[in-house]
Structure formats: C-alpha cells, structure tokens
Amino acid sequence: MDQFLAVRAFTAVVETGSFVKAANALELPRNTVTKLVQALEAHLRVKLLNRTTRRVSTTNDGTAYYERMARLVDEWQEVDLAIGSAQSNPRGKLRVDMGATIATMLVIPALPEFQQRYPDLQIDIGVSDRPVDLLGDRVDCVVRGGIITDPSLIARQIGVMPLLTTASPAYLRKHGVPEHPSDLENDHLLIRYFFAGSGRKLPIELTQGNERIHVNGRHFLGINDTNAMLAAALAGLGIMHSPGFMVKPHIASGLLVPLLSDWKADSIPLSIVYAPNRHLSTRVRVFVDWMVELMRERGLGF
Structure with missing residues (x-):
C-alpha cells in the first residue's frame, strides 16, 4: 500500500463526501480509491468511514484521524508547491x-x-x-x-x-627580457604568491617538449592576494606568473608584456x-x- 496516497484518498472522500467525487479529484479510478481506503483501515485496524448507498460519514476514529492527517496533507502539498516553485524561482x-x-x-x-x-x-x-x-x-x-x-x-x-608569465615594460627596460626560464632563477625578481596561513609560495613550472623547468627565484615582494599581485606587476615590481584572464586586458593595452611564449605552464x-x-x-x-x-x-x- 502507498500509505500517503491512501491518506490522500481518505481525506478526499471525507472532504467531498463521496468516493466518486474523491476519485475525480485525485484523477484515479473509483475502485482504486475504495481499495486504498480499505487498505488504510486494515493497516490501522479501525473503521474510518460509515458507508451507505446514499452517503459516507466518518466514524469517531475516522474524525480524529482526519483532523490529524488533513493538516499533514496540507503541509505536504504546501512544501511540494514551494519546492516546485523554487526550481524556477529560487529565493x-x-x-x-x-x-x-x-x-x-x-x-x-x-x-x-x-x-x-x-x-x-x-x-x-x-x-x-x-x-x-x-x-x-x-x-x-x-x-x-x-x-x-x-x-x-x-x-x-x-x-x-591557463597561466601566463608577464612583466611591465618599465620592469623589462630596467632588468632586461628573460630568454629562458632559467633566467628567472637568478637574474630577475619575481612577484611570488603565497598561501595565507602556511606561507607556502607557489613555484613557477614551465615546459617545452620533454623539458620541464622548476623556478623559485628571488623576490622582493610576496603577496597572498591575486588582485594585489596584479597591481604589483603593473607597478613594475617583478615578473608575475598568473592566470591568463587576469592579464589579457593589460597585455592588450600594452601595460603588461607576455614572456617566454614558447614555454607552457600547466593550467x-x-x-x-x-x-x-x-x-x-x-x-x-x-x-x-x-x-x-x-x-x-x-x-x-x-
């Protein structure tokens, strides 16, 4: 027995006063509604409805059961409607x-x-x-x-x-343009990102074919905020290794210059x-x- 459907069938019969009207309201066959109510009575081991050829009425137990279950059915339908509405209009x-x-x-x-x-x-x-x-x-x-x-x-x-390596024109005029990732290790200043809490700094890793270069390098400035890193690179404080979407507008405007374009970094x-x-x-x-x-x-x- 689908107990909840049986409860809905019972409350519909009480509210409409008829098995036929309840069946129409639930869009179920009349025999199905009858069997659901009978199964519910068998499950509860009480008689819920008095049936005659002309009318249906609740027994004392049926009245008490209806008063409790009708509220639950209403709450269920309210939640069902609210959730359904939330799918298209979350709030x-x-x-x-x-x-x-x-x-x-x-x-x-x-x-x-x-x-x-x-x-x-x-x-x-x-x-x-x-x-x-x-x-x-x-x-x-x-x-x-x-x-x-x-x-x-x-x-x-x-x-x-994807990651890109960039620097400002002012930085490159002062320090030169790196030709190989190994140049970053000793000949340049990096802007290093570090994790708040641990202080761990992210290295730069670049690959070309089968060659992979791991760079830590020297830095004047370490930062734990990516917006601040971008500001530091624009100010000419070092070479920055960062997500491409951060720097592409500034590359297009000429404020930053891409470096080591023949080398790739893992995204x-x-x-x-x-x-x-x-x-x-x-x-x-x-x-x-x-x-x-x-x-x-x-x-x-x-």
Missing part, C-alpha cells in the same frame, strides 16, 4: 566565497545577468584566498583554483585557468566546492549551473 540567501580576482574580473561583472534570472536571491560574496570552513563559516559553496585535496568535500570542476583547475549534502539546495544548484555557463562563455570552461 533566499546564498553565501559564496571566492578569490579576489575571480570575483572582480569574472563573477561580479556578470552578476547583472544572474540577478535578472534569479531576482529573489540575495548573494553574500566573501572575497579571499584563505581556506574556508564551509560548515563553521556557514558558507554554501566556494569557488577555488587548484587541486582540491579535502576528501570530505565535493568539488565540481567548472573550468581551467589550474577551477572548481566549486561544497559540503556533502544529498539535498543540495536549489540556490546552490542554480549558482553552480550558472558558473558553468559563465566559464564556457569566458573560454575557460569545457
């Missing part, structure tokens, strides 16, 4: 955390389209490159570049970020990370799907 607050450059150069400029699509959502964006405690910080999801190593989290890769995966949850909220789901679309439009997706 409420969404908390997202992402790196500064991803926020300022990719996501925020595109948010007007997201707002038009989902006007009842409110988004709080935490802008940082620090590790986030999704549960402790009450964050719904995190947009992050790099390999996600925490097995307790779910990571959906939404794109890749950085870009992922959305969220805590395991079998019932992922519609708010998070529509944001994730939108981010996938956005990365494709920007040439960073799959």
Whole structure:
C-alpha cells in the first residue's frame, strides 16, 4: 500500500463526501480509491468511514484521524508547491566565497545577468584566498583554483585557468627580457604568491617538449592576494606568473608584456566546492549551473 496516497484518498472522500467525487479529484479510478481506503483501515485496524448507498460519514476514529492527517496533507502539498516553485524561482540567501580576482574580473561583472534570472536571491560574496570552513563559516559553496585535496568535500570542476608569465615594460627596460626560464632563477625578481596561513609560495613550472623547468627565484615582494599581485606587476615590481584572464586586458593595452611564449605552464583547475549534502539546495544548484555557463562563455570552461 502507498500509505500517503491512501491518506490522500481518505481525506478526499471525507472532504467531498463521496468516493466518486474523491476519485475525480485525485484523477484515479473509483475502485482504486475504495481499495486504498480499505487498505488504510486494515493497516490501522479501525473503521474510518460509515458507508451507505446514499452517503459516507466518518466514524469517531475516522474524525480524529482526519483532523490529524488533513493538516499533514496540507503541509505536504504546501512544501511540494514551494519546492516546485523554487526550481524556477529560487529565493533566499546564498553565501559564496571566492578569490579576489575571480570575483572582480569574472563573477561580479556578470552578476547583472544572474540577478535578472534569479531576482529573489540575495548573494553574500566573501572575497579571499584563505581556506574556508564551509560548515563553521556557514558558507554554501566556494569557488577555488587548484587541486582540491579535502576528501570530505565535493568539488565540481567548472573550468581551467591557463597561466601566463608577464612583466611591465618599465620592469623589462630596467632588468632586461628573460630568454629562458632559467633566467628567472637568478637574474630577475619575481612577484611570488603565497598561501595565507602556511606561507607556502607557489613555484613557477614551465615546459617545452620533454623539458620541464622548476623556478623559485628571488623576490622582493610576496603577496597572498591575486588582485594585489596584479597591481604589483603593473607597478613594475617583478615578473608575475598568473592566470591568463587576469592579464589579457593589460597585455592588450600594452601595460603588461607576455614572456617566454614558447614555454607552457600547466593550467589550474577551477572548481566549486561544497559540503556533502544529498539535498543540495536549489540556490546552490542554480549558482553552480550558472558558473558553468559563465566559464564556457569566458573560454575557460569545457
């Protein structure tokens, strides 16, 4: 027996006063409604309805059962309608955390389209490159570049970020143009990205054919924020190795110059990370799907 369907059949009979009308309301055969109510009575081991050829009425037990179950059926239908509406019109607050450059150069400029699509959502964006405690910080999801190593989290890769090596014309006039990655080790200053908390600095790795060069090099400035790295490169403080989308507008304007173009760097995966949850909220789901679309439009997706 489908117990919930049986309860709906019973309440429909009580409310319409007829098995025929209840069957019409539920769009079920009359015999099906009759069998559902009989099965419910057998399950409860009580008689719920008095039946005559002319009318149907509730027994004392039936009245008590109806008063309790009718509220539950109404609540279920209300939730069902609300969830169904949320699929096309999600509402409420969404908390997202992402790196500064991803926020300022990719996501925020595109948010007007997201707002038009989902006007009842409110988004709080935490802008940082620090590790986030999704549960402790009450964050719904995190947009992050790099390999996600925490097995307790779910990571959906939404794109890749190719890396470019660049410097300002002022820096190159002062220090010269590197011809080989090995030149970066001793003859130049790098702008090094480091992770907040651990202080670990990202090396530069470049490949050409079967040759792979691993560079740490000297640096005057280490920074744990990608927007600040970009500002430092534009100020001529060193050579920067960073996601291409960060620097392409400045290459086009002549403020930055691409270097070592014959050498390639491994792309950085870009992922959305969220805590395991079998019932992922519609708010998070529509944001994730939108981010996938956005990365494709920007040439960073799959």
